[in-house]
Amino acid sequence: MxxxxxxxxxxxxxxxxxxxxxxxxxxxxxxxxxxxxxxxxxxxxxxxxxxxxxxxxxxxxxxxxxxxxxxxxxxxxxxxxxxxxxxxxxxxxxxxxxxxxxxxxxxxxxxGTHFPVERMEGEDVLLIAGGLGIAPLRSPILSVLETRSRYGQVDIIYGARRPSELLFDYEYAMWRQFDVGLDIIVDREEPGWQGPVGLITEILKERIAKGQSDRFRERTSAIVCGPPVMFRFVCDLLIAAQVPVEKIFVSLERRMHCGRGKCCRCNIGSTYTCLDGPVFDYWSVLNLKEAI
Amino acid sequence: MTTNKTFLGVPVARPKVAFFELSSCEGCQLQLLNNEATLLDFLSLVEVVRFREGMKEASDDYEIAFVEGSITRRDEEERLRVIREQAKVVVALGSCACFGGVNQLKNRFNDLEWVKKEVYGSFPIETQKVKPLSAVIKVDLEIYGCPIKKEEVERIVTALVLGEQIHHPQYPVCMECKARENICLFDLGEPCLGPVTRAGCDAWCPSNRLGCWGCRGPAPEANLSQLQIIMAERGISQERMIDRLECFGGFAAFVAEVKEKKGEPK
Amino acid sequence: MLFKVFAASELSRLFEILSVNRIVGPVKKGEDQHGRSLYDFDVVHDIAELHLDYGQTIHSAKNYFLPYRENLCTFTFQDEGSGDGGDWHKEVDYGVYAPLVLFGLHPCDINALNKLDKVLLGGRYPNPFYGEKRANMFIVGHSCSPQPFCFCKSMGTDSAIRGFDLFLTRMDDLYFAEILSPRAFHLLEQIDCHDPDSREHHRYMDLMEAKEALYVAHVDTSDLTKILDLEFQASVWQEWGQKCLSCGTCAQVCPTCYCYGVEEQVDMDFTRAHKEKRLYSCNLLDFAAVAGGHNFRPESHTRLKYRYYHKHRGFVEAFEESLCVGCGRCGQSCLAHITVPEVIASVRASKEEHDDD
Incomplete structure (x- = not known):
């Protein structure tokens, strides 16, 4: 048998x-x-x-x-x-x-994870993007604007290399209608550009100088998207301004092949960017090896 | 004849392609004629206007030129320049075209006149130091192997026709050899260049119990200093290792470095 | 757990009963240059081909549960050339149509499956390609004799307490069988076996004790997750990185390496396309490269370190156990002699170097 x-x-x-x-x-x-x-x-x-x-x-x-x-x-x-x-x-x-x-x-x-805009209600929100970082940032920007009255002061800071590389420029006027501070800066001038030229950190420094440290410490959240070099500098400034690390959120870029926590291609140390990220609070980033 | 095909709505042209041979055995072109099962599909993908191994007609109206072989004569350089002028895309087909191939073995002799005499006797023939295509013209794409692997060429040509970027594997042959669950040639006492050679051949030779001879050239970041240690530990002489590395020309820079260290002429 | 004992001569009966199914087990693939036998897992048709006395196979059995290459789906294109964008149909086939008997797995390899189950069958997205194969597996484990490179004892994977149907321990002329599934129980009903008596219990326990003494290789795993964190910048990583060939051999022979990449390929006539999964290795140059060319781990030592990080720290953080089962295959296959016990000892030693400062 x-x-x-x-x-x-x-x-x-x-x-x-x-x-x-x-x-x-x-x-x-x-x-x-x-x-x-x-x-x-x-x-x-x-x-x-x-x-x-x-x-x-x-x-x-x-x-x-x-x-x-x-x-x-x-x-x-x-x-x-x-x-x-x-x-x-x-x-x-x-x-x-x-x-x-x-x-x-x-x-x-x-x-993946998301920017916890619902937890930021009642607070000031700083939305900061460099380059293509505006792509993931636009979703929380629109989200916050749609429920604008639930937030305190809202500031958007966006830096690009050149004026011709600015994304969504047709929407800025609409964003401004929602009582938000919108600062745009470029690395390199081009004919017709009237705005500031320089690094995104300079605008952020000005914004921080205008603000009150107790508001940063107690009722401010920040969302930062952009190339790794940029958000290291930006996050350092935010931390120096006493924004708590766990209230600074970043989106990390990795090349996922599955998106479902199985292929390991997006791992950082031992964290899956696709499951535990792409949105991390800066506390988690500090705990990740090779994150940025 | 160009049919109007589309893929995902994107128009895809059927390019005119021509095959050329410089100094070579034409074995790479023969590879393409092997396996008739996919030949018709290949011909639906491209319009072959010149292919000495397979057709009588020969046109000079082409967009993609596949050039097999290395350069050993001045007239070949001229021919190649004409091809470059005409073709939008020049593809170096096989190890001879990419690195000089087996032909470049003669470059290791300092006295090329002596080589000529040994091989051809008093027969009058022009022959110079062997060069890969890239020494004379800009090459757009290299397809490695001695011979090329038909499946790989089909994959690359499909991508080329679709307008995709062409990616070669970034890892060495060992990766593919392990996937075929072969016994490591070093365990059998054989030298093998698998650890440093660019993959893509599906470990063709090692799967037939023949150590890799490096016909596809070095993998990016090939750890050649470790290869020397591996060979030495197993009692494989440096001469034997160099013989292998020299065979197809892909490792020329490294061989020159090793020879210089030994104080030998390059 | 239920135990049975049967005469070694009954094994062929057991094999015969199972033989209508596809059986994969350790077979002899050849000999190395010193005359040592080389084994690997392969399909077995005759019990004579089955070498249950194998020390270790070169490769793990993973081709049967995590194939090196696997088709994830096939696309069929409709209205090709119609110009309206064209529609397509996606077909997914897990490719499992018959059960598989894995005959002769050692405890390390059974534990490897248990570990893979956690990551591949757990979470929000269980992987059905793996899950289908696992659900249709009948596993007959077999006792082993520790090889000089085996360090399963250190990893706590030297014995399997779950993840098999039947586990056989050879005791000279007898087999001591541990039964974990009703299928295995009914299987043993068909051969001549009996309940072990106390003398056989003791023989089994003596054998287990004797096995302990045979381990040569060890890995000190105490506080390892913390040490790996603290020694992230240790110079030993660079030394190992210099040796590393970035060839992926270690991952390919590993029973638990599951990382992969996906490649898609259009047929030459544009009517179909295939999406293929290929096992990849974190040691390969472009493992962490992103579109546009940035590579998060461009140097070989950062990739090698990452491999150790995932195995010995990350997986522990996630599942409270290491992903390494101590089978020693990676070290045996590595032409540059990069072995887990040596790498971990060197990282620990760099800790002691600081202590001396």
Whole structure:
């Protein structure tokens, strides 16, 4: 007699490789390098049920070309009618740069941690971005503006290399209508630029000098997005101004291959950027080796 | 003939491609004709306008030029420059085109006149120091291997046609060799260049119990100083190691360094 | 746990009963230049091919639960060339259609599966590719004799208390069987076996005690997570990094390395595309490279250190145990002789160097 072991029915976990079918409904060139992609989940039910928080990311898949993580840049109230701000820099994004409206893509997520804007209610909020860091920052900016009355003083500081590289410049006037301080600075001047030229830290220093230290210590939260060098300097200034480390939030960039805590490509020390991040408070960052 | 294909809505042209051979065995081109099962698919992807191994017609109207072989004569340099003028993309096909290949072995002799006499006797022939394509023209893409691996070429050409960036593996052959669960050649007492050679061949030779000869050139950041220690520990002489490293020309810079340390002429 | 004892000669009966299924076990692959036998896991058709006396296999059995390459999904493109963007269909197949018997796993490899279960089957996104294979596995463990490079004792993985169906300990002419699943229980009903008596209990315990004395390699894991943190900048890492070939061999032979990368490939006729998972290694140059070219770990020593960090610190932080099972395969396969006991001892020694200051 022999024992034929039976094959068991499939285990759960069907969502692991599941991606929502989505369609690129609009593409807006923002600068020479970046475009804003409006991507809508095709199924109306899935679109409605797609709930995310500012700072979370999705995996965007171009079948056969590749899949990569992107922070959602739209407001959470839009659900599965997403906006992603993408720079054509890798293989997948350069192909994406060539596709047009109507293209079907795969979206999975939302993944990761978010900026806890709900915990910042009643407080002053400093939103600081350098370069492409404005992409993940725009979602909490819009979130805060939509419920503006719940926050104290709101300041946005954004630095780019050149005026021509500023993203979402068509929206600044709208942001300003919500009683926010908006300071924009560029590294290098270009003809027609009227604003300040210099480092983002200079604007931040001015903002800090104008503020009161007890407000920074007791009722200020900060969100910082940008290249690692920038947020090290920015966070150091915030800490010197007595903003508590656990109330400074940053978004870290790593190349996830799964977004689900299984491939290890985004690990920092032993932390998964895709599960424990991409949004970390600065206390966690201080505890991470090689984070920045 | 160019059909209007699209992929994800992006128009994809069927480029005209031509194959050329300089000093070589044309074995890389033959590789492409092997495996007829995928040949038709390959031909649907590109329009071949010149391919001496497979067709009689030859056109000079092409966008992608695949050039096999190394440069050993002045007229080959001229030919190559003409190809560069015409082609939008020049692909160095195989180790000869990328590094000089087996041909460049003669470069290790100081007296090339003596080499000529040994090989050709009194037969009048022009032959110079062997050079890879990149010594004469700008090369857009290198496809490594002696011979090339057809599956890899198909992957690269598909990506090229789709307008994708081409990525070569950044790791050495060991990674692929372990995935095939081979016995390490060093355990069998054989030298192997797997630890320092760029992967992508799926450990072709080691899987057939032949130590790697480095035909694909060094992996980025190849740890060659550790390779010397590995060889020495196993009693494999430096001469044997250099013989291997010299075979295809990919490790020329390192070989020159080792020889200089030994006080030998380069 | 239930125990049974049967005569060693009954093993072939056991194998025969299971043999309608696909069986994978240790087989002899050849001999090295000094005449030593080399083993690996492979499909076994005949019990004669099964070398249960193997010291250690070169590779772990992971190709059967974490394949080096695995298709994650297939895309089929519709209305190709229609110009409206084209639609596609995504098909996911976990590829498990029959159960697999793993016959002859040592405790280290069984513990490796237990550890992988925690990370791959836990959390918000259990991995069904792995889960399907695990659910359809029948594991027959087998006792081992510690090799000079084995340090499972230090990692607490020298015996398996769960994660198998049946565990066999060879006692000369007898097998002492530990039974963990009803399937294994029913299997043993079909062969000639009996409940162990106290004399057999003692024989088993004596054997376990004798095994302890055979360990040569050790790793001091006390306070290791803290020492790894404190010695993050220690110069020994650079010394090991100089040796490291960044070739990924250690990860490929490791029973618990599960990192991977994903690559997609379009068929030449554009009708289909495949998404493939390939096991990767944190030692490889571009492991932590991001789009645009920035590499978070460009030097080999930072990658090597990361590997130790994940195994011996990060996993401990997450699951209160190390990801390393002490099988010693990485050190055996490393051409640069980078072994876990030596690396960890050197990091600990750099702590003592400061103490001398």
């Amino acid at each position: 022999t024992t034929n072991l039976e094959c068991l029915p499939p285990v759960s976990g069907g969502e692991f490789e599941y991606s929502y079918k989505a369609e690129i409904t609009n593409v807006y060139p923002l600068t020479r390098m970046e475009k804003l992609y409006q991507i809508q989940l095709v199924d109306p039910m899935e679109r409605e049920r797609f709930i995310f928080r500012p700072g979370q990311f999705v995996m965007l898949e171009l079948p056969g070309i590749g899949e990569a993580p992107f922070s959602i840049t739209s407001s959470p109230v839009r659900h599965g009618d997403l906006e992603l701000c993408i720079r054509a820099v890798g293989n997948m994004t350069m192909f994406l740069d060539r596709v047009g409206r109507g293209t079907r893509v795969g979206i999975s997520g939302p993944f």
